[in-house]
Each structure stands twice: as structure tokens, then as C-alpha cells.
Amino acid sequence: MKKSYKLFAALSLFISVTLTGCYDPVFYEIHKDVAPETATVSGIINSITRYTADGTEFLVLAADGGIRYKLKDNNTHDSWKTYEEIPFSFHSYDYYNSTHNGQQILKVLADTTNLYLVTVSYADETDMGTVVADHIYVWTKKISLEADGETWSTAGEWTCVIDDSEHIYFPFYYYGDYKHSAFAVFQSNSPLKENRCIFIRTGNANASNTSLRDVHYWNLSEGKLTSVDIKPSDSTELNNISSVVVLDGKPVFFNSIASTTNETYKDKATRIYYSDGADLYYSNADGSTTFVQGLNAGNDISAIAVCSDAILIGRANYTATSTTAYGGIVKTSLINGVPASELVKFETNAEFQLSSSYFINNLINATPDKTEQESSLYASISFYGTGSSSNVSYKNIGLWSYYPLRGNWNRE
Numbered sequence: 001m002k003k004s005y006k007l008f009a010a011l012s013l014f015i016s017v018t019l020t021g022c023y024d025p026v027f028y029e030i031h032k033d034v035a036p037e038t039a040t041v042s043g044i045i046n047s048i049t050r051y052t053a054d055g056t057e058f059l060v061l062a063a064d065g066g067i068r069y070k071l072k073d074n075n076t077h078d079s080w081k082t083y084e085e086i087p088f089s090f091h092s093y094d095y096y097n098s099t100h101n102g103q104q105i106l107k108v109l110a111d112t113t114n115l116y117l118v119t120v121s122y123a124d125e126t127d128m129g130t131v132v133a134d135h136i137y138v139w140t141k142k143i144s145l146e147a148d149g150e151t152w153s154t155a156g157e158w159t160c161v162i163d164d165s166e167h168i169y170f171p172f173y174y175y176g177d178y179k180h181s182a183f184a185v186f187q188s189n190s191p192l193k194e195n196r197c198i199f200i201r202t203g204n205a206n207a208s209n210t211s212l213r214d215v216h217y218w219n220l221s222e223g224k225l226t227s228v229d230i231k232p233s234d235s236t237e238l239n240n241i242s243s244v245v246v247l248d249g250k251p252v253f254f255n256s257i258a259s260t261t262n263e264t265y266k267d268k269a270t271r272i273y274y275s276d277g278a279d280l281y282y283s284n285a286d287g288s289t290t291f292v293q294g295l296n297a298g299n300d301i302s303a304i305a306v307c308s309d310a311i312l313i314g315r316a317n318y319t320a321t322s323t324t325a326y327g328g329i330v331k332t333s334l335i336n337g338v339p340a341s342e343l344v345k346f347e348t349n350a351e352f353q354l355s356s357s358y359f360i361n362n363l364i365n366a367t368p369d370k371t372e373q374e375s376s377l378y379a380s381i382s383f384y385g386t387g388s389s390s391n392v393s394y395k396n397i398g399l400w401s402y403y404p405l406r407g408n409w410n411r412e
Helices: 002-032
Strands: 049-053 056-063 066-071 081-083 092-094 099-101 104-110 115-125 130-141 159-163 172-175 178-181 183-187 198-202 216-221 224-228 243-247 250-254 259-261 272-276 279-283 291-296 301-306 310-316 327-335 359-365 377-382 398-403 408-411
Touching: 049 104, 056 104, 056 398, 066 104, 099 115, 104 183, 130 178, 159 224, 183 243, 243 259, 243 272, 259 301, 272 301, 279 301, 327 359
Parallel strands: 301 359
Antiparallel strands: 049 056, 056 066, 066 081, 092 099, 104 115, 115 130, 130 159, 172 178, 183 198, 198 216, 216 224, 243 250, 259 272, 272 279, 279 291, 301 310, 310 327, 310 359, 359 377, 377 398, 398 408
């Protein structure tokens, strides 16, 4: 009996030590995997846009249901409203007549006064047996509010700024088995509405079709399109602008798809941050457009959001050709506008929820004057491939948020 007791005690000690050895990391991850919220904003979200209607600040995007919007300061789950007053039907396929009808919203943008929708129609490519983008439209409207001060009015008409059936502004080309775009539409998306601006790039300096490598730029403002001559600040050799920020009232352009500033709703920007592949660059001094190289994010940077004490970095390997591609969210600390020289760990569950298996398409801080853990943050995510060979789920594609009172990243 004594031998049995000693054997049992020894086994108990062994099991206890063994389990204790894996307890911390395993249960730490379980702790970070908080109870999921119900998904209410889903789909591939290509922009999260700041827009001012009748002096009130909103966040706007395109997701399931079309145009979705909410008050900037609303930190309540399931509070995104749907704006149903749109000038077209949503894309659908008529099986009996073999036709594509309606349009899909690709992007929502805003300038100082107007909201814009970039949409696409589709057609069958019979030779290849696929469905391809037909042509691009740009719509605009100035939104007003109902008496409650937070519901968008349906009054007023949408104007079609561009119906590009001739592919003048938004050209496409075939390469291999795919139809590629040779254009870009980008905005400053500044907290201060007077610094919001939109530009269109026609052509792509990196296009496989050499006839589309000459680029031209247009400014889209108050529903009008104006030809402009602009140059990137991140290259003297390549002119293929894909993003813009505003510093000291003037636009600053980048070939990079990811650029931002430390502007808040109260204070003008003093520093600029942009990416070059996986590298983060920043202004070498307040008000400067001379840049120095900072840290390496470990993967291509796709989005940047600034807090008073941190920079959040979204990643996405958009050039991937294999079925496996990596993204995820990382961060670094920020002191007096200067980022640290290396990545630092999150104290929240950001890395767990927005893991490297997902592309981070957008990042935005609705309260950029606050610290990371005091901020209201949003991210849209997607993934590359079918999802069968990586740790991803279609139900996670869409919008995620971090609210200070909730204290964690969760499904929006």
C-alpha cells in the first residue's frame, strides 16, 4: 500500500511538473482568445474613411449591405448603420440571360465636403471562361443629417463623376491568365477635414503591359476632376504614386501604399511615416520631408496607424504567388514622434486575433491623440488563397475593432 502511494505521488509530481511546463504559454493564448462578438460588418473592406457630414465626424466603409457608417466616437458593438440610398443596384448575375447586372463598391473615399464611391461592373470573359472587371465608375454626393444628428439623410442626388467605359482613367490589361488593373485611387484620410484630398493615378509604372507604364494623375475635389503634375517623395527614379498625406497644408506623395502622419482631430501633423516594402521610414524632424529608415516589420507593410505612444503596423504580402502568404499586425513604441528601432510586444490580444495568417488591409485610429490602449482602433482583414491550407476562416474576413472599455480586439 505504501509503495502504491509513493508511486501515485511520484506520478502526480511528474504530471504536475509536465503540465506546469506548458501551462503558461498555452493558457496565456487561451486567455487572449476572448469570447467572440457576433460578426456584423463582413466582406473585403478596402478602405475605412473619415467623413464629415453637417459638422459631425463619421467612419464610413463598404461591406455587406453596401455603405456602412457610424459616429466616430461610437464605441458600441453592432452600431454600424446601413445607407440604402445608392444610385445603382448591387452586382448580381442573371443566370437565364447570362448577364451581369449592377455594380460592386470597391472603395469609399472623402474630401472636405463630398463622399465618393469607386465601383465596378463585371462581364463574362468567354474565351477564358472567367468573370472579369468590365469598367470603373466614380460617384459622389454631399451627405446631410436627419434631425437626430447621426442618421444620414436620403435627400440629394448622387452624381456620376466618371463612367469609364472607354478605360480612359482606369485601364486594365491581360497578363498570363489574369486581368490586371493599371490605376490607383488614394486619399489622405486626414483627421482634420480641411486636409482630406483624393487623387487618381492612370497607368502603372510597373505594369507588364509596357504601353500602360506612362502615368498621369488627377485630383478629385468637390465632384470635379482636374489634371495635376505631382511627384513622389520616396523616390527620384520611380513615379508610381499610391498614397498621399498632408503636412503643413500641402500634399506629400509616396509610391508606397502605406503612409500616414501623427495628425489628430486637434493638432496638425508634424511627422510623416511611410513604408518601403517591410521597412518603416519617418520624418527626421518636426515638419520635415527628409526621411530616415527605421525598423523592419518582418513582412511587407500594408497599413499604418498612429497612437500617441505607439505605431501599429499592418502587413500583407500582396505580391504572393503561392497559396501561402503572410500578414498580421505588429507594433513599435513612439516617443516624441520618433518610432523605436525594433518591434515591441502587444499587451492586448492584437497579434492573436489579427494573426500573420491574415492580410491587414486597413488600420485606422478613430482617436489618434490617445495612447494605444486608450484608443478606438479598427482593422479590416482578409487572406490569400482558399483557406484550406492555413489557419484562417472565412467568417473572420471583415472588420475588427479595439475599444478601451472592452480592452481587447474582437469582431466588429
